[in-house]
Amino acid sequence: MRYILVTALAVLIAAPALSDESKVELKKADGRDKLEANCAACHSLDYVQMNSPFLKPAGWEAEVTKMIKAYGAPIDDADAKAIIDYLNKNYGG
């Protein structure tokens, strides 16, 4: 899993950025590192801000589950739990 993520990130870094997503900064709190390490492989993190603050805990859990089950994101169970907790505490509604 780690290998896939590193590869995906390397491809992104190698390609010229479409626009500057580095200015997106999520709230600093426990779990942010796990979220960044997993979610940013496939999409910019403004997706989190954009979908806030209205999702209830079941809503954020459903989103993370969708990323894993429907979109094939290689996120292990421990990381998924940490990400869901982070989203609920910092971007829940």
Added chain:
Amino acid sequence: MLTRRALLEGAGAGTALAATGLALPKIDQAKAEIAGLSADLPSGVRGEAAMERLPGKQPLIKLTYRPPNYEAPIDYFKTPITPNDKFFVRYHLSDIPERIDIAKWTLSVGGDGANGSVDLSFADLKKMPAVEVVAVNQCSGNRRGLFQPHVPGVEWGYGAMGCAQWKGAKLKDILAKVGLKADAVEIVVDGADKGAVDKTPDFIKSIPVSKAMEDTTIVAYEMNGAPLPHFNGFPARLVVPGWTGTYWMKHLTSIKAVIKPFEGFWMKAAYRIPRDKFPGVKFASQESIGPNTPITEMVVNSLITSPSNGAKIKGKATVNGIAWDGGSGIKMVEVSGDGGKTWQKATLGKDLGKYAFRPWSAAVAVGKGEQKIMARATNNAGQGQLTELIQNPAGYHHNLYAAVAIIGV
């Protein structure tokens, strides 16, 4: 400063609003630099959205960087044709082509519902008889961000749409090169974009053969007389007039006729709506593979392009806007200067075709203080806009009456 509280206290406005079930439009001072950004969007959007420029584009409202999702501010809809550099950008998956060399580009045509297969070059495509159609390309989820309660997804405001003159080869002429079998049911289209990880379902869509055979369903290589902008599908995209943007495959690479309904994620699970709640043609072959039904034609809708929220107006307001639907054409637009209590017919502008934005204008009297100007369109099928949303999980088909809050002075 015009606040929501002040608006709510506006004489008479609240009563008229209660009658229509519509929320009062709010004015977001913090993001005033983004014209028309609604305060009804989730507050997280108003924190992260920004006017930003993609290569080859005028500034658009950035919702997400990667994949790029950028919508047009309301100001860009003051003309019924949306300029290419002001046209919205929408991608599902983040591995998008950076540039495409048309000398190497090929479009593969075949499938088990075809008698043969062929690879077309860009030159082959351009040699075919060309047709032109003016048509609105609108994201299924345009205005998703205005749904109450909010639903997750790309939280679009008003600008995930545009109208252009598209030029290209008829899809039916392309299919004739391989020959359709009698039992072909759908035409499956794929483009050059894909997910960042292999397990992500590729963005692949299908349309029924009946829609594929229409004379204006085309593989377009020109938009408003110029090559397609990269971010709008260069070098060729599918144009499916009347149907929502999800079917308008960008960076087209493959066309396949199939004899069974296509069951990929983006047909079976995504872009579906509850059955029998919305008008629009049925996508019959897809109904057997899920409890719901694919979104198809756009619902009738309108947008007020001027005045803008917060404008100060004395006596009479000149109200301009656009209206569109899924292809029956616009029959009538009505405008109210008093929050929906009284309505008068707008004058319709030039008819660019039944799939195009139809401009309209009206002059309405406005009283003093906070006032709400509204518009509602009716199409030739007799369908009108709504005063209450039809809830659906993905937030599609938002077509509430158009409204702006102004100040009568």
